[in-house]
Amino acid sequence: MHAKFPVTALALTLGLSLALPGHGAEPVAGKKPRPAAVEARQPEENLLPRVIFQSLLGEFALQRGDTRIGVEAWADLAQRTRDPKVVARAVEVATLARQFDLAMQLSRLWLEVEPESTRARQAQSSLLVLTDRLDELAPQVAVLLERDPGNIANNLLHLNRLLASHKDKKAVQRLVDQLATPYASLPEAHFAMAQAAVNAGDELRASTEIEKALLLRPDWEAAALARAQLQARLSTTSAISGLEDFVTRNPGAGEARLSLARLLIGEKRYDDARRHFDRLLKDNPDNPAVIYPIAMLALQQGDAKTGRQQLEKLLGTDFPDQSMLHFFLGQLDQEQKKLDAAFAHFMQVTTGNQVVAARARAAQILLQQGKPEEARELLHNTRGGNAEERTQLTLAEAQLLRDAGRLSEAYEVLAQALVAQPDNPDLLYDAALTAERIGKPEQLESHLQHLLRLQPDHAHALNALGYSWADRNQQLAEAYKMISRAMTLQPDDPFITDSLGWVQYRLGHLEEALATLERAYGIKADPEIAAHLGEVLWQLGRKDEAKKLLADAIRQHPDSEVLAAAIKKLQP
Structure with a gap:
């Protein structure tokens, strides 16, 4: 009715x-x-x-x-x-x-x-x-439990679900203890008490009850998983050890093995995780919950062949996020210079968080194929679902124009976007870097200072403004302070480290600059860092080392304009 x-x-x-x-x-x-x-x-x-x-x-x-x-x-x-x-x-x-x-x-x-x-x-x-009258509930539920002995185990496991909406978790714990204690010979009773204890924040009691449940039923996978979750809050190593022991004794425990593999990935023990995933794939060859993490792990380890195989297999399953699969496959094809195949995959990304990124990559492919106007049209026809996505589309168009050598147009696109969103940090930062490339240092300073007023601890803005001054040999003391502040915020960033070395060089602190630039180059062998390091070595009179460094770098990056300029400057 x-x-x-x-x-x-x-x-x-x-x-x-x-x-x-x-x-x-x-x-x-x-x-x-x-x-x-x-x-x-x-x-x-x-x-x-x-x-x-x-x-x-x-x-x-x-x-x-x-x-x-x-x-x-x-x-x-x-x-x-x-x-x-x-x-x-x-x-x-x-x-x-x-x-x-x-x-x-x-x-x-x-x-x-x-x-x-x-x-x-x-x-x-x-x-x-x-x-919320729990004090009156116990006798009623006790009678219901007694009247259905054939389903007592399942009913005990449902107790916490029944009481899930009650806000006083300690009261719920007391009630579950009262109802489950008469059935202490059943592992489900201890599991129910453990669940109630977890919800009440009593993790020690929860651990004790889970152990009792496993003593009564050693092969119970749900209890082993619950124990691992509790252990992982204090020690991932203990959780891994417990699950390893459990799957050794119970090789067919797929959920426990899957949880173990995920914990191993979190600890960056990729080879161990891969071993367990291989076993899972053997036992569950068509299970998307197994295939997907294997694909991601393979890609993370640089095994593009296995990653591609598993992603393509997922396309034939009911995996819910097909767009994400196409995005990853598009990336693989793009890296292997299979541009048409990559473009086809990127255009099949129609939902999810990767839509804008996929369209940006598709536009880059069109640019590489000599179709700059089609690339821009593709971005213009892509509708951002929110302000952040619309900003990403603007940034993608600006990058497209920069890659096409149309720097002034790129800056104009960003400047127009800033009229509508004058306080957008991403637009301000990108506009500043583009202004530098078209020889407008005043605009660079204006955008970065505006950004720093909004976000005083924006490490990359501090670094960019400080480096701009250092590179032009201006306001060196202030530049040093800014870059030092950026280093404090992101001490392992190779480009910020490079900026610090460069401002040290400009200040005449050559030995300090050398040590700093060597550290930066050790983090990332970037051509611009190599150019700076080569110049400092040259000024220290270590010209042979400088020549060798720059020669090695130009072999690795033959198209680097920065390296070419450095070699010409030092060896005219």
Whole structure:
């Protein structure tokens, strides 16, 4: 009939998997069914017409959304007839209408007329949960547990789910302990107590109960996983050790092995993780939950062949994020110079966080194929879902124009975007670097100073402004302070380290500059860092070392204009 107030047996039950009888009254074993209350009334009280009329009135009222009349009709009928079916429907209607006090009164009536009814007791227990009356709940649930010994293990495991909405987790823990303790010979009882303890923040007690559960049932995978989760909060090594022992004794425990492999990846133990993933793939060759992490691990290890195989296999499964698969496959094809295949993959990225990045890469491919206007059109036709994505599209267009050598146009695109978003940090930073490349240091300084007013600890902005001054041999003391501040914020960044070495060189501190630049070059053998290091070596009189360094660098980066300029400067 209607969705909100279905005319069915009571839907709001305790949630325990107890076997329920039919919708009618539940006879006590050995006794004849109790005659309907309507028939037991005195002859002059013929309630049948009232039952028919009032039940129809109540249902029609509920269908029309008139909750007040619907609830009142069923409640009155329940009290008049004391018929279990009628009372059950009245409890259901009052509960769905969130009239919990009335529903509780009716549930007591239900138990009064049907004291052995499991369904009535379930309904009352549910109401006690909904009204946060845990102190009254224990006896009711205890009876329900006792009456269904065949499902006791499963019912114990459902206790915490039943009480999940209750805010007082300590009270829930006490209740679960009270209900589960009589069944301490069952591992599920200890698991339930462990869950309640975790929710209450009592991790020591949770660990103790999980260990008891595993002693009673050593091959229980769910308990092994719960123990690993607890251990990982304090020591990933302990969690790994426990899971390794478990999967050794239980080789077919796929979930435990998968969790172990993920923990190993987190510890950068990629070879060990790969071994477990290979076993998982052997046991579950078509499982996306196994194939995907294997693909990602292979790519992380530089095994493009395996990564591609697994990603292509995922395309034939029901893996939910097909766009992401196309994005990774596009990257692989782009790296291998298979531009048409890469473009096709990138254009199939239609959902998710990679849409803008995919369109930017597709536009770069069009540029490489000599189609700059088609590349720009592709970006213009890509709609950003939010302000951040629209900014990324602007940055992608600016990069496209820079790569095409159209630097002034790139700067104009960024400047126009800044009119609409004058405080956008990404636009300010990109505009500053582009201004430097077109020979507009004043605009560079203006953009970076604006950005630093917004974000005083923006390490790259500090570095860029400081380096710009150092490179032009201006405001060296201030440049040194800025770059030193950037180094404090990001001490292992090779380019910030290079800037510090360069400003040290400009200040005449050649030995310090040499040590700093050698450290930067050790982090990343970048051609610009090589050019700076070569110049410092030359100024220190170590010209042969400078020549060798620059020669080696130009072999690695034959198209570097920075290196070519450095060699020409030192060896005209």
